Amino acid sequence: MLIPTAVNARDKDDVPVAGEKDSPTVGAQVFQPDYFNRYAPRSALDMLSQVPGFVIDDGNNGARGLGQATANVLVNGERFSSKSDSVRDQLRRISAKDVVRIEIADGATLDIPGLNGQVANVIVNTTATSGQFRWNTGFRPHNTEAQLYGGEISLSGKSGKLDYTVSLNNDNDRFGADGPILITNGAGDLIERQDTTFSGKFDNPRLSTNFTYTFAPDTLAHLNLKYGEDFFWRRETELAVPASGPVRDRLVLSDEDGPAYEIGGDFQFPLGPGKLKLIGLERFKRDNFTSTLVDRFDDGSPDTGFRFAQRNGYGERIGRFEYDWNMLKADFQLSGEAAFNRLDRASALYELDDTGTFVALPFPAGTGGVTEDRYEALLSVTKQLSPKLTLQATGGAEYSKIEQTGSLPNSRQFTRPKGSVSLAWKPSDDFDVSVEVRRKVGQLGFGDFLASVNLNDDNGSGGNNELQPDQSWNVELEANKKFGPWGSAKLQVRQAWFEDFVDFFPLENGGEARGNIGDAKRLHIQFSGTIKFDPIGFKGAQLSFDATKRWMDVTDPFVGGQREFSYDLNSQLELDFRHDIPDSDWAWGAGLFTFNPAGYSRRYEIGRYWEGPSFASVFLENKDVLGMTAKVQISNVLGARNKGWRTVYDAERPDGAVLFNEVVDRRIGPIFRFTLSGNF
Template structure:
């Protein structure tokens, strides 16, 4: 409770003292970056390129990340429910980004900094983009000639993990006549791992097994993407976005298992996978009657091919035992959407309709190792099958200024969906769900924005929960559940953003959710467990973000960014019936970043501090908790012009945060309290040294 009280007190104190801090603005010269512009959105804070000059940005992402008191949220709607209304808090030239799998950060990285005319921080409800609430960054980009940029990213670790040499992106963008285009080739290159002991103890605390682990893993995702925009004139524009990628994934845990009787077992624990994925989307906007009609189409597929193998080989020469679990398939989505906007009754209206067709296909197999060393398939019918959902949605939105400083946005609608499961546990169900929002955006004075929003939301199911799966290394199995229903949420969000004069900016967000049909692991009547629905749950989140420019205390070119987050949940545990917090999520987070751009030079340096606390995860017969750190400290040095390149060198995990996993496994349901064993894993991650080289051509 002390942590909760302190966080709320700090956030409230900063918000209440903001006017006092802002009074320093009268004693300082005005920031050129926030000069007003006739072309800017009404009520927006305008940041022109001069504001970002000290950071020597290469692209629009570098600029957005330096906006005071602002954090990018959303990051792409890959896991969301269709396209729906806008949810990412970044737009470009007043329009939302319609790609689902290409993140906002990726798209911003491909916009050269010299093409950005300005960035507006504006209250979302005042824009003609339904669904946006709170501060939104509107990146204003101008057309230009051909330009290119690249970034090379890599890392070296101090454990057995291989180096990262092949990460980065090369992109080209430009315009020719009425056609604008962007082409990018990238690779997400990640190497990871750790090493150290794991200790198993019985209910009395006696050591029953000790493991020594060397864990290494690799992930690569080469991707080609492109975007086209054509202006037909007369208010008619078209966009096409597409990407094609292929993932490669493998991880290996070499383990030596030591037992009290001096016997030793060598464990081979490996996973691998990889599959192609693609997405293509297009939209066409044109005048129609008193308004404008936008038509959107999207087709996507994400393949999923993976396997997990565990083999235990005794050192005394006796037969090895092992298991293997493999699955093959993927998930796809096809969306058609229209949005018609028109002015009427002193405000802006939008009628939107969407049809989305989602599908999952999966064939899974479970195998056991026989005496001859061959894997023999055993029955596992619940792991194979398919799931399809046909969903239709309609929403009417109205946005209207009530006064010069108060804007109302309200929407009402609903959706119909039909879910069909094939294979084992075939089933078919239909749902009708109401949806809607209401929000008020108030700017009582320049530099103070307050928004209050209420929303009725329908959640997105993970179709993989309809089918069974196995975690071999932890000896756990999730059964399939063909009775899952989407969660429904009432959500209220309050956001207060205050300019602190030349000091910077601060933003406080408070969100409260009441959830029906909450999805969590539940015990099944016939034995086992699966993801299922719990009648109700509650979630509270408080997030405070502040940017402080330290020029005012004589530290020229220095900037401090602080983000604190508190989360609390409440749900009835399906095993004990008692109220507990949500399973496996972070409930405390803190992030502090310092950057100093040394005046009169091309050098910058800084560092960061991160802390997070992860909640326990609950299963029918175990309670576990997994985390890294929990404290991670980093430092960097940057030169902005080495033969025209920006070079950044950093070191993270300087103080040796570790990878931790602890679980208590019970002999039966955990409410009976009979402990079978505990597992305590404590692995060394070690410092990580990264490099980043960026340039333009």
């Protein structure tokens, strides 16, 4: 995390306090700390989460390089530059008592190119050393061990011109389900019943340090250091009783571990008529993955099985500059970026022989390396056309070179235009509209260049050395309306037209891989907001909602015809009711979450997997338990299940006949969680 501090606490060198002299952004909606008192917030995240109608968007996570700002949260007018930490993680480390105010403004009105729609600017002033902690624990009565060691502890402070934060956190979870999988033939006759149970866990401990040094109010340096380890484990058992033949007992074990680090920083200083910001980032992640499948039979037949092992090294190195100046009553920015991404992978496939030994099989397509060297240059201008209308325009291009080593070496070069134009209109204090047109270049998953297998599903993906990033034209409209004491609402409409869209496509050798399948389009409509019930006498009660619906259209490369994007989102609904009981430390509430993903289409099968139909939860919170906040939550009270189906064909679609149908319906059960948070 970077905690950008445009201006910091006054010390012997008379550096002004953030927010003390700076006036709020013109036209912004301002939330003072007193507004959040009834929620007893511990962090900036607790505060921002209670801003009516505002939904945090992490933006750049997984995007190409650092690029222009797309996350909708700033701190002291500066964007976060870490790629490993989410916006929520970084806000959680800012103490609520250090927040001067929160401003909500349209991104196009700010001096940061790339922002559009509602943006939160959290004004922070660190004045003394303070600490925060959060302990997350929980358990599920079925198939999982207890979740005991989740949470975070952080310490923030100031020494002269140096602001610092040190954080130790562990993002973790425990999960599992049990129930039947029914296998039928094309006529619906039962082939096999599989009684399955799976359980798993992951822990991601991280140590992060963040420093900000203020040489002068307009000369700043930031440094981020982060190191962590990832641990994942999953066990699945399956007792398969066929209509005829021996009973099969399957065990599948999967585990993954590896280190990860990130080093990043920036230096901002006045230069000529403007200011120059230099940014650098280096990050690396190592994954060591192994999956083992063994089948045993009750008739004495020899055991059968496979093992798949994969070692990945992902790296990214970025250098970027941003030069900002004012000219012709407009704000300009010239930016340039060089990004170098890499993947080194070694894969191995083994088969269990009659002696119980795993013997290596040829799998050359799973080993190799991929690199991309990318260079980008953009010029942006932001101009206020009238007191109520602001224009932001960006234009430029990127050059990239992608090289692959291994069994299918290849090298290609691309030059592509990029840019955007947006307008923000604010006709009144309680209503604003923004429209943006943007040309984007997508980010490839480097693993798609090389082959991999899924042992339990008995399928795999071949390598594709001709893969290239998709490009798209995107039009986005956002309208925000405030309803005074009743709350606020936001409508977002996004239309995207893709070229070289990436999905599964057929290989000439009869296999399949991720590849470019042509043109596609997607319409995204999202409606969110907050309804407050104070006007009807239900003091302290509010309902937040967030509903999303997508319509997608792409030509299936296997059978023709139009379909959805594989694994994309069809629809989603989230409702959260909260009641902070007046004149007390108690709060209670309930939530509902429904997630409806799209299915997938492959050469020999189609399918869809999800959990639902809906997750419901209830909670009870006390904000002063020996000075701490304690929250008890019960989730999945409506009994959502782990569900799915797939149809596998005996030859490539559409000519193949149904080999079997698979229907999954497994119990998840209730989820109990307890959170304890506080300050020190």
